[in-house]
Amino acid sequence: MELITVAYFFAVIIGLGYSFAQLMKLDKFNDPIEKAIFLIGLGLVAFVLVSIPLSIFHNLVWYNFLIIAMLLPIYHLCKKRYKEEILLLRIPKEYIIVGLVTVLLFCVYLAGAFSYSYLEDADPWEHSKAAKYVSIYHTYYQPDHLPFHYLEPYPPFYSTFMGVLHQLHFESIQWTLKFFNVLLIAFSLPFAYIWLRKFTKSEKVAVMSTFLLASLPSFMSHFIWAQTLSLLLWFPALYSIEKLKEEKNKRWLTAASLVIATILITQPSTAFIFGIFFIF
Numbered sequence: 001m002e003l004i005t006v007a008y009f010f011a012v013i014i015g016l017g018y019s020f021a022q023l024m025k026l027d028k029f030n031d032p033i034e035k036a037i038f039l040i041g042l043g044l045v046a047f048v049l050v051s052i053p054l055s056i057f058h059n060l061v062w063y064n065f066l067i068i069a070m071l072l073p074i075y076h077l078c079k080k081r082y083k084e085e086i087l088l089l090r091i092p093k094e095y096i097i098v099g100l101v102t103v104l105l106f107c108v109y110l111a112g113a114f115s116y117s118y119l120e121d122a123d124p125w126e127h128s129k130a131a132k133y134v135s136i137y138h139t140y141y142q143p144d145h146l147p148f149h150y151l152e153p154y155p156p157f158y159s160t161f162m163g164v165l166h167q168l169h170f171e172s173i174q175w176t177l178k179f180f181n182v183l184l185i186a187f188s189l190p191f192a193y194i195w196l197r198k199f200t201k202s203e204k205v206a207v208m209s210t211f212l213l214a215s216l217p218s219f220m221s222h223f224i225w226a227q228t229l230s231l232l233l234w235f236p237a238l239y240s241i242e243k244l245k246e247e248k249n250k251r252w253l254t255a256a257s258l259v260i261a262t263i264l265i266t267q268p269s270t271a272f273i274f275g276i277f278f279i280f
Contacts, residue, residue: 002175005168008062009180015069016050017043020258022072024251033095034197037190041236042255043069044184044229045262048157051140051164060138060160062167094203098193098210105214106186109222113178124224126150127159128173134163135170150226155265158226181224184232189214191235198242230267233259234274 017039021027026042029035050068054060119125130150134140140156140163142148150159166176189210196206213219220228240256243249260278264271 001169001171002179005165005176006179008066008168009165009183012065012069013040013043013047015043015073016046016065017041019069019072020046022076024254026251026255028247028249033091034194037194038236038239040187041191041233041239041259045233045236045259047161048262048266049258051157051160055139055141055160058137058139060134060140060164062164065164092203094193094197094207097207098190101211101214102186102189105189106182109182109185110179113182113222117174119174119177119224121223123150124177127162127224127226128177130156130159131162131166131177132173134160135166155226155267157262157266158229161229177224178222181228182222184228185220185222188220188232188235191232191239195235195239195242198239198246226267227270230263230270230274233263233266234270234277237263237274 020042021039029038047065050065051060054064119128126149130140130148133142133146133148133151134156140151140160142151148159150156162173162177162180165180166173169176192213193206193210196209197203200206200209220231237256237259240252240259244252244256260274263274
């Protein structure tokens, strides 16, 4: 079931990212690898936004996300409205280095997360209860007699994300939380790299900065809390802002607005800090 859940995650996130990019007509990318990385980030944003109407109707069910994610890609595939981007071309060494650092960080954090059989401190346990509620009742709205801390009115989307994934691996809420929390942390590195490359106009500086980010003990740990998803979305937001400055296209204003809005409704303190960072 672990492999099925991981495959489901990538299918939904990439499908949603592709669909949202097509709807917003964000198709001008000179680098197909950069495009693929950004689409994953956009897919996470789309997952949060799609969760809102689905929760209202108690439809936070795994197959609903899969159907929504696959509709446009399958339609374009049937209509042959796609461009074949054959990645037989040489992958730049900078991407290889960032990929290796990402895999290394993922392996180290995953080993740490599974080095003990329990959840630590209060936040992971609270998220596990909230995710379990979402997985069973298919909504993040809770009755008054079940005051889960990490469901509404607290921004509930990290727990929602985990709850939907838990529906495919119902045997262990701990595995779902630990594995996908670490996976989100690892994704922050390629997201950071494509933003830093735009921001600094230097591939070497971007690679070194990404490596330093991965090395910082203060950046993130495998601790399970909503900040993981919120902080991860900083980099697609900053990347969208750089694309807006570069292309002067209002479509990127829409993309940046959606990503920033998703940060604001994912975790309160991280959203506040992003506001200060954005001003600077």
